[in-house]
Amino acid sequence: MKDLFLFSSLFDSSHTFAYFFHIALVALIAVIIAKMATHSMQLVPRGMQNLGEAFLEGIVSMGRDTMGSEEGARKYLPLVATLGMIIFISNIIGIIPGFEAPTASLNLTLSLAVIVFVYYHFEGIRVQGFIKYFSHFMGPVKLLAPLMFPIELVSHFSRVISLSFRLFGNIKGDDLFLAVILALVPYIAPLPAYVLLTFMAFLQAFIFMILTYVYLAGATIVEEGH
Structure with a gap:
């Protein structure tokens, strides 16, 4: 029944x-924003270019603090920025009446979490080598390796659940x-809720990135010594 109140139900009412x-x-909006931001690049950014550069610089700053270097932050910028934008x-279109947030479905959030899971393991193996990478799963004490290895495996797989289910x-x-707010008080009262939900849309994207x-x-x- 919920799908009947969506604009998509004008074409097909299936979920x-x-x-x-x-x-x-969402993909179309992302492409349009990217095209607008890069359509006529200027030395002194204005409009969408300014917003785009601020967005990317914010992600680089976040990555610099996390990765420990700007080189590492910029290396993974395309992946992280794309995830953040999508x-x-x-998130944000879900608060517009007549639309539904794709991130309110596990189909999308689980897919994104699996992409991150596969990619960071791929990078770990590529940078360190297969044996060296998985040797860190065994911990610093060799005697405890049979215990630590399955614990590390469970820890890494739980990240997929954590990323997807949190979002x-x-x-x-x-x-x-x-939906409850709009059903009870559809006029003035939802305005503070829109502010809160807009903030939450940004916060959840930030946490994922x-x-x-x-x-x-x-x-x-x-x-060294890990």
């Missing part, structure tokens, strides 16, 4: 169509909260 409709919409746009749970809860940097740093940066 699957609604999900793919909103995913396509997640934020997905899904928060956005799904926000959608339900907004910084955790991606944290996992990449843990996989590619190994301290």
